[in-house]
Amino acid sequence: MENLEKELEKIGMSVEDYENCLSDIADKLDGVLDIEWEELKDKYNIPLATDVLRKANGTVFGGYMVKRFMDDKRPVSSMDSKIADIRKEKQKLFDERAALMKVKRDEARIEEDVALLERKISETGKEKYKPNVVKTIDSDTDMIICLSDLHIGQDTGSYNSVVAKERLDEYLAQLIKIQKRNSAKNAYVLLMGDMISGNIHLTVQLQNRENAVEQVVKASELVSDFLYELSKHFENVFVNSVSGNHSRINLKENVLRNERLDSLIPWYLKAKLEHIDNIVFIDEFNYDPTIGSIEVRGKEYLVVHGDFDSFDQSGVAKLVLMIGHTVEGIFYGHLHNNSYQNISNIKIIRSGSLCGTGDDYTVSKRISGNPEQMAVVVDDGGIVSLHPITLN
DSSP states (O other), X not given: OHHHHHHHHHTTOOHHHHHHHHHXXXXXXXXXXXXXXXXXXXXXXXXXXXXXXXXXXXXXXXXHHHHHHHHHHSOOOHHHHHHHHHHHHHHHHHHHHXXXXXXXXXXXXXXXXXXXXXXXXXXXXXXXXXXXXXXXXXXXXXXXXXXXXXXXXXXXXXXXXXXXXXXXXXXXHHHHHHHHHHTOOEEEEEXXXXXXXXXXXXXXXXXXXXXXXHHHHHHHHHHHHHXXXXXXXXXXXXXXXXXXXXXXXXXXXXXXXXXXXXXXXXXXXXXXXXXXXXXXXXXXXXXXXXXXXXXETXXXXXXXXSSSSOSSHHHHHHHHHHHTSOOSEEEEOSSSSOEEXXXXXXXXXXXXXXXXXXXXXXXXXXXXXXXXXXXXXXXXXXXXXXXXXXXX
């Protein structure tokens, strides 16, 4: 020990610093301490080159090996036990830190992948859709246009993605006629949920042609085309979106309310159409992913899919109580048929479905009806006219 102290004096190091240095070297080589050799050299003012210090610990005569050998030889004392406990805690801390860093790296990769995907979608949108020459329309009316229950991916024989495209084109033609008759200025397009068929039940899965990812992409592309064509005929096209029950990622009791694939569609649309100046997404004022809100000519309208909200006085009362004030009207989807009621001076409008009936569920429930959607003309006083549109 005396000889060791003399040797340490020559390099200006105390016994305590020497012991601490050996401990740090051991922890570094065990992976417990994240420190560079240069930092160790500076920390203890070791008069050796960094490579010499590093290589010296790579042999059986190095400080690390000596320390480990002596630790194993000497009897375990209470102090040794405490030191061992501290080392264990340091190792736990190191493991937790490593796990956290891995999560952060994974999150960074996901964010990078999402950003890359957004750029790719945006690039394809710019190639496909040329910017419009935005027209100015002098009018005292606007239109609210429903897109509800498209169920893209479903294949019942009479309905599939090809038929969906044909019906959207037919719907678009009817909307343009209504716009011209009323000289409507702006369009408010409501994506009202169940844009995709999803995989919520086995019977639904059996009737799907595309998987859930393909359904989201197909629905997004069809709606992109629809919005772009509308933007040629209106001064502005405002878009709001809520989620429906068919896009749940699991059974109702196993998922949160907002875990629905419908939420991916507006994200896709925003990337695809970001360069079209007169298409504007207005979902920032929604109350949550299942309750949308739009303001048209100074009056507020709510948008819901309808799986949480009944189309009656009770459903209207609960919604109004939840948001804390009354509204001009509420738009619903979900039940695959167009209808209208006035409850306590609140207009409730239900839009139908693009697929109509004929799937296993509607047949088993003995529900029949045509494929249809709803459009509404509004002015400063509220709703002027309803346009239930039946599709072939």
